[in-house]
Amino acid sequence: MTKDLTTSTISRQNILNNNLALEKIESTLALGGICWCDKTFFTKTQVAQILTIDERTIDRYIESHKDELIKNGYKIIKGKELKSFKEYVDDMNVVDISRAPSLGIFSFRTVLNIAMLVTESEKAKLIRSKILDIVLDVMVQKSGGHTKYINQRDEDYLPSAYKEYNYRKEFTEALNLYLDANKWKYAKYTNRIYEIVFLENAAEYKKILTLTEKDCVRQTMYAEVLNAIASFEHGLAIEMKQASEKLERKLTTDEMDKLIESASQNPYLVPHIHDARAKMASRDLCFRDALHNKLEAYIQSVPQSDFDKFLGETSKSLEERLSDPETLAVFKRLKDR
Structure with a gap:
């Protein structure tokens, strides 16, 4: 059975369900993001910049893996939630956020999820490699090897x-x-x-x-x-x-x-x-x-x-x-x- 993160849903989810590893990955990668409601979120523009890919590429992955990404924290906000979120966002990071009726935002888990899916990005490949190294280190440390x-x-x-x-x-x-x-x-x-x-x-x-x-x-x-x-x-x-x-x-x-x-x-x-x-x-x-x-x-x-x-x-x-x-x-x- 393949363990290639770009093709194996189970391998991706096993990493995204490992909160112990996620804490270490988040502190190590230091991707930034926007703190909102005591959690870190990213806009599509920010994710595109992190992975050095076009926003349309992200749109394609959202379309093809929508259920998986929603399960791991992707959400579309509107109304009062969007108004609240705008207060935390620098307009330079988001295209036309002031006029947008809704906005898709990505949790840290969702950003990792996207990075594990994208095949067009060398940056995503490097992130996948780092993720696997950290997961292995955490497993060895916590299990005593x-x-x-x-x-x-x-x-x-x-x-x-x-x-x-x-x-x-x-x-x-x-x-x-x-x-x-x-x-x-x-x-x-x-x-x-x-x-x-x-x-x-x-x-x-x-x-x-x-x-x-x-x-x-x-x-x-x-x-x-x-x-x-x-x-x-x-x-x-x-x-x-x-x-x-x-x-x-x-x-x-x-x-x-x-x-x-x-x-x-x-x-x-x-x-x-x-x-x-x-x-x-x-x-x-x-x-x-x-x-x-x-x-x-x-x-x-x-x-x-x-x-x-x-x-x-x-x-x-x-x-x-x-x-x-x-x-x-x-x-x-x-x-x-």
């Missing part, structure tokens, strides 16, 4: 990992008690669940994330993915027990395969599975620069809340969380259930 375990910075990770560990034990015990198969059944059916939840087996997943043989796959998974796996394991363990007791014998592998196939189409599980796929595909591409080819159809832009979750004030390393009394209290409540 270890994106392999960036999933563990989510405050929901540890409770989800703990619950999944318990359901994992329940599932492996069920395989032992209710399935008539060889010793490879644990790895086989673990991979089967992975393939249903995120369409990859453990070996494929490790290769995509460039994990070593010693790396534990589940320690790199997001809370939502662990929750989907845990739900699947828990449901299968119960169904295996019920089916085995009804038949008064252990299940065959064919019977087990039918249970798994039925569970994969369970209407209660399907939404959680699709959510897990979208979260894994989108976050790994954004935070780990890892593309899950089999999940490409699920890739979306990463929302602002995810940047806060994994890089912002509420994110912490696993070591910090394990020393947090509130986290330990959560574990105690889970253990006492």
Whole structure:
């Protein structure tokens, strides 16, 4: 999947949703602008000057990418808003603003958005290069340079990992008690669940994330993915027990395969599975620069809340969380259930 900012909507939006990086980009580029209503805006004339392009070029991009630009702060003001804005504007920066019935203005995010779209400008190309450098620096700084375990910075990770560990034990015990198969059944059916939840087996997943043989796959998974796996394991363990007791014998592998196939189409599980796929595909591409080819159809832009979750004030390393009394209290409540 391309990450060329001029052609990839998702790559552009992942940058524009990253408020931590935007703050650094704004202070570094120092593009100026007009402070109005406690925010910085730019007129079309100013944007054209910044990118050294004709205003008609900007008009073409507004026409072709209108929805995207509006989403990222482009707006047309008129009436009282326009009258208020005129008080902050030097007439030399805007053509005929005194007689204009309306005016299109660009937020800082919109200016970056335009710079990521324009192919006719060398200045825009330089800005794109600077943007990518800053985004990478912020990612390294905030994650401590270890994106392999960036999933563990989510405050929901540890409770989800703990619950999944318990359901994992329940599932492996069920395989032992209710399935008539060889010793490879644990790895086989673990991979089967992975393939249903995120369409990859453990070996494929490790290769995509460039994990070593010693790396534990589940320690790199997001809370939502662990929750989907845990739900699947828990449901299968119960169904295996019920089916085995009804038949008064252990299940065959064919019977087990039918249970798994039925569970994969369970209407209660399907939404959680699709959510897990979208979260894994989108976050790994954004935070780990890892593309899950089999999940490409699920890739979306990463929302602002995810940047806060994994890089912002509420994110912490696993070591910090394990020393947090509130986290330990959560574990105690889970253990006492």
